[in-house]
Amino acid sequence: MKNLFLVIVMILLSCVILSFELNIHHLEFLRSEFKIEENRAVGYWIYSNLQPDGSYKHIGAKGEGITCVDDVARVAIFYLRQLETDPEDNFSNNRAKEALDFLLRFQRIDGDFYNFVFEDGTINKNGPTSRANANWWALRAFWAISLGAKVYSKTDPEFANALAIRAKKVLKVLESNFKNNLLKGYTDMSSIMLLGACELYRSIPEKDILKAIETLAEGIIDSLDTSHGELLGFFDEGKEEFNWHGWGSRQIEALVEAYKATANQAYLEYAKKSAEKLFPLIISAGPLYSVSRSIKRFPQIAYAAEVFVNSAARLYEVTGEELYAYYTLLLGSWFNGLNILKSPMIGPDGQGYDGLEITHRNLNSGAESTISALLALQAVKTLPENYQELFEEKKEFLTPAFFLEAEKFNLGLSEAEAENSNIASGGAFVRCKGTTALRTNLLLPKVRYQVFAVIPDFDANTVSISVRYGKEKLKAEKKLSYYGLYKLGSIVGTAVEERLSFGLNPSNGTVAIDTLVFIPSVIGIYLDTSDQTILINNSNETFSGVPRGKCALVPGKAISSGEIFQVAVSCQAVKIKQERDYFLLDLFPLYNNNGIVDANHRRKGNFDNIQGITGASYPLEEIKKNIENGFLLMKDIPFLFSDNGLDNLRTKKQCIKVGLKASELWILGSSDHGDYTGELVIKYKNGQQESFFLGLSDWCGQPKYGERSLQFDYRYDSTGNVEHLNCKLYLQHFKLKGDEIEAISLPDVVTMHIFGITLK
Template identity: 35%
Template sequence: LINYHWKDYKYLLGFFSVYQDRFNWNGWGNHYAEALVEAYKVLGDNRYLSVARESLDVQVPLLLSTGLIYSIGRYVKLFPELAYALECVAVPSVKLYEITKDEKYAYYSALLAAWLYGGNRLNVRMLGENGEGYDGLEYMHYNRNAGAESTICALRTSLYATKLPSNFQDLATDPVILGRNGMKVLELEAFDPGLFSVRFLSGDFGGGAAFQIEGKARLKKEILEIPEGHYFVLLSGDLKNTTVTVSSKSQAKKEISGSGIFEIGEIEVSRTINVSVSNSCLLDQLILIPQNTGITFKMNDEVMTLYYDFNDGKTKIVDKALFLSREHSVFNTLIPKLKVLDGFTILDLRELFNNDGFAMPQKPGNFDNLGGIVGAYLPENEVSEGITRISGVPFEVVVNGNDNVRCSGQKIIFQQPINCTKIYVLAAANHGDYKVDFLINHMAYSVKINDWCNQPNAIEFDYRYIQSGERQYIKCGLSLYELDISNLNEALKEIILPREINVHIFGITLK
């Protein structure tokens, strides 16, 4: 087992590989540490205990700060986060605490178990009312199915957490997470290639897509959402005798040959990042690991931070807030242009549009895969741009470029109040149905927005395009929703869209 402890990556120490000749790690099969602890119990060989401790000291702060990484192989796959992956590190942390009495492992296990009780990226509980474990945490939603494996792993994690002292049990079941500083995965196909010759490929890549570079190239991306600081840089792709230079506030350079993930070096990151290559290659992901990976939380009303310091190679727990979440919710405000037609008022929402739901394989869209560059999408070839009447209600349908708004509390303000009694919404959701609130002059109107594949009643298609560009024959489309605001007793002044990123609005019309 120790022979599968991967040592070729300086920045991924503590990880094991399924194979000895190439690196392949899966969060859902990561039982190495527990196996080593059990081997130590039977054989008394301190090597096994030492490797288990080293492994968790690197992995746990990274997983707490990033999320329960699904797999690392040719590229990093962050989602879905699974209870299988949680149990693999939470249980051996409890066992190490019992053996060593080192409180560090009690913190590990409590903060890991907190994932089940809302201490995860989305702050949602992953245990049902009957103790069932939900199947997974995606980029911006969770899978509410509860299979046997998820339930067993969730319950095993919870049961082992009950072995901890009461204050650590409280940390697990009532977590207050203040911030995280984890791995950042940037999809290189989302970078700006400028005038360089690149080809967009979809397939088995991180994010479902990659760039095929022809000759020299320089890619650029603004990264204001990433905190400035010192990062370790890795790159995934397929390269041959290619010099790769990654630059921001400083730069790192390395010649690479091979396929998979490669360590480039260390850089200071600030605002923008550039990737230059010396010849033709395939580029998939740029992976940034901060010098200190960890999590800031409250315990007994005290603010604390647990982090791994790559410089010292040690986990540290301090009584201060090192990582605080930055609120980055988008509250765009629009004063819409209006078009009056047959007693209806059509809103022009183009300036709010942030998603490409209608597309073609030649230029793919991404209706449903918020965490990736390419997803499934509606067939642009089956719909026309312009005024479309649905049950007598006219909507302005856009099909070129961004054509809908993912909802995150955007505000629509009218230059002059409008007298109307009905608001018609053309919409669809991805990854399930969602009950949401529209705030009309600050009064909440609730409506359930159906999934795009759940009996659409307005614009229906026999198929959709999937990431590969193939047609998947499944009924899908958009539905019409009516909000009766006759009880408002005043003219319409503003509409605040729901705060649900998986709800898409394609059009709004008033009457």
């Protein structure tokens, strides 16, 4: 009977959602009735955390509340947009009205809004994320009720009029906080206010609302006329120094709506000017978290991804240009796997995952993430059918952006040194005091890349910079007048790994280099199913027949990209040492991680921070208690052990030549940032092979894959302090055919670490 009920619910919901991408099941799970003072209203739980059995549990925000205006306003906007598409949609009508009713219960008599409610029904009136102060939640509520006034103006005029009255009250509160033609001087907050004002103007076209629209739009476009705006289309959010963040930055979308409301062409041109430079970066790098003195790439969140999808969709709506249709579907594709992990950011029940890191996804799924994902996919669904079909195809980056941390370069004999800093993206930058040459290897696809340096600190006036990549060279003389991004020029990739040399020489004083950034001038996304490539050409020359500033769908893989995320590694022979009847592989030539340190070197360990040069690590003192005759013993299985700086390898599909018979295999390892699995392949000399499921649990968690474990009482954290956490090494065992092994191929999962491999 229960299964029959679920089938009926699915059928009913299919009448509301246009395709599986707009799956609202998890949103419905978050929906609950809440007590608000002496009344009750329907809202949405702030958080929901993934449980070990795969289910989700409702979670409140400690000290803040259990549901909030900020999230429910997003829900109202989602369903109101559904109603705009289909005015007869009763389900969306009911959900929109109950969300709007919830919002109005938090509006004060002066028009401002509180945000959170506690579990006992008390409205949180004093918390910094809840008190009435013309803040984010008031803005989002203003946008939602203004949109409601417009949507219901034809179908329910009385309700629409009541919403418009409420919206005008909050508009007055917001206008009283104008500073330099912006709300409180910030363009991000102003963009949401502008969206609300445009919706309100469509239902009540009054002069004072038009004036607010024009004031905000002028303030926003002024913030693009900066160095960072000219370089990459960033609207300045800062006051004293440049600052921008992905989340909440709806300036492009807001300017398009201002153009629709006023017909002022300048607003549209500024929106297009930003989009031309910003969209290629966001597609190739993902929804950046923030840019200021440094670039913070992670966490990448649905809240940031969604704003760009809707911005592109609005541009397509008003221009009809194919370019913006492609931008919409590609920006939205971050949710279905066009990201650095090639993993979906929306789950099978429509849960929007809470974040993507360089190594893993946060699979918790709160209201903000879920509704942001739905708003993004809703925007994609406004595209013509042929673009929606392309959206659903599996995609592959051919031209990703690259971010190289300076502290990870080889400094050689340069007059420079790495410094730890909380303003640096990876926790450290390189301070250059004189002639400096930084070197590393880099594989760039065969397109032109724009090259930028991130300079977070300096006391020099100018700096001479040179970049060499294979046969490509560029030189730049930069006058240092602000912190952040400096454009150095452009180089063309070769699709093979080349030596990259970055040279600089300050005229006087010092210059700090945080990151080198390579952004493709041509976006290439390969569609696996249809064997086609989406090309967007932002370079100054025609590329593969596509003119500058144009886009096209071309057959096959149109760009030679080499191996971008999965570097092909030829099989490497290793030494083998026999101990009793065990054969121990010497993995030292393959080690690429320093995860074990002693107390004297504990600030140099880095087991778990792939972006930086320091991280937490295992204590050598504890591990030495398990070493006998030079071997690390785990449940009496011996492994070769190194304490010479590198002691384990992050698995990147390394191939190890073996050349001996074995019937059993043991692996000593663990994972960071979660529990991970990958394919372990044994290739035999007779041409046969075996594949195994290798699972290694989180180093400070519990064994999830049947491993045996060796536990330690503490670890060293990223600053060298002792943390009393029970971290572990895990032992996995596999039975083999007993034939002669030619090679062992490791998983392609950089969060899995292998310390040793032993055969018998």
